[in-house]
Amino acid sequence: MTLDTNTANNWSVVAASVEVPAGEIVQAFLHGQELALWRNAAGEIQVWANRCPHRGTRFTMGRIVDDQLSCGYHGWRFGSGGQCTYIPAHPKLPPPKTVCAKTFQAVERYGMIWTSLGAPEAEVPQLQALADPEQQALFCRSFVVYQSAGKVVQVLQQASAHHYESPQAYVLTGRDEAGAGLTLLVQPMAEDKSTVYLWASGKHAAGDANGIRQRHNAWFKQQRQQLEAGA
Ligand code: FES
Known part of the structure; x- marks a missing residue:
């Protein structure tokens, strides 16, 4: 879909906080962008494009292992922030820094998860x-x-x-x-x-x-x- 840049930059809700429990990877969509939502061990929300950078498998088919998202296909692992941390086929080699999930800014406020697909110019709206x-x-x-x-x-x-x-x-x-x-x-x-x-x-x-x-x-x-x- 054609996406207006201002619209993409705005904060938008993508889930209620209770809909993303610890240990689960939840699918969501925003302006046609498919997303994978999950929490690290500190409970901080992660909002990523739902596509592994290796072969494009949906992250939502994976699982959380040792505070990282493990892709369901070849088991590559990605830590908070999206950096690849482990490749099972090469367990002794550190993954290249260039291998990274596409991530989006996300905050939790008022019991909701808010995301921007771009660079938001304002704060999440005040909802008294x-x-x-x-x-x-x-x-x-x-x-x-x-x-x-x-x-x-x-x-x-x-x-x-x-x-x-x-x-x-x-x-x-x-x-x-x-x-x-x-x-x-x-x-x-x-x-x-x-x-x-x-x-x-x-x-x-x-x-x-x-x-x-x-x-x-x-x-x-x-x-x-x-x-x-x-x-
Ligand atoms: S497609 Fe994700 S690890 Fe290969």
Whole structure:
């Protein structure tokens, strides 16, 4: 897909933190770029192109060994930062410095993993609803939507009674009929496919956390039907 440089440089969500547990390699997409997400032993998130520099095998077919990502094909290992550290066929030779996975900048904030495909000119957006502990923000779940991120934002803003504001591209904040705050983070996976991460404030909502999540998830499933119909 054609990618505007400014769009690629912006920070975008690629997963909720809970969706990338220690020891797993998780596939994600951003603007058509396939990604592999994993954590080192310190818990720091790594976001790499999902392609081994040796023969192009998906990193998500590999596993984590000794705090490194081990490719599933020939077992080459790559440490945090992407440098190849070990080649099983030549165990006594240090791998050339030029053998490196393609990596992207990544940070974790507000329980989300943010990535830029380029060089971001600004910080990750300030999201008070998720940063303020008094708001008791709850991650409800993520929804794949077969619609572009721009259309998702446009339709939600036009059709919803939640009076959404968009403090930055692909971020919506609003309030439902019961007064609960909503934050929707939209991940542009590809031209016609997005993921929406739904957060709700538990501060003004009645019920326990599971009940709040169920109510909001049921609401968004209905929204998704409209979004995919292009309403
Ligand atoms: S393709 Fe990854 S080690 Fe060979």
